[in-house]
Amino acid sequence: MYANGNALISCCGITLPPLEASEADSEHEVKIETVEDESFITINHSMTKQHYISFAAFTTSDRIQIVKFYPEGNAETRMNLRGGGYLYFYCNRHGLMKQKVRQSRQGGQRTARS
């Protein structure tokens, strides 16, 4: 579930607090490579049933792309990162993280931590 603004979300009558994303750290490193006209994103992280990345979402001011990952799979996907924005991803042990993605001068993407 996602919202492009303020939202009040509850489960079983309990209001759920919003998740605050922390900056991606060295244990949750994101690698972005240009492949054809898209970007190949790899999150270097454990993908066991006990510790895994459950999704990645790329957001801009007017778009969102979400990809679900599964334990024992790979935390990698292709996305169109046109325009730059933020890549969010969720680790089941360490929570929500984000990394800024900027458009390079050559038209490809590069990442920058802010």
Ligand SMILES: [Fe+2]
């Ligand atoms: Fe983690």
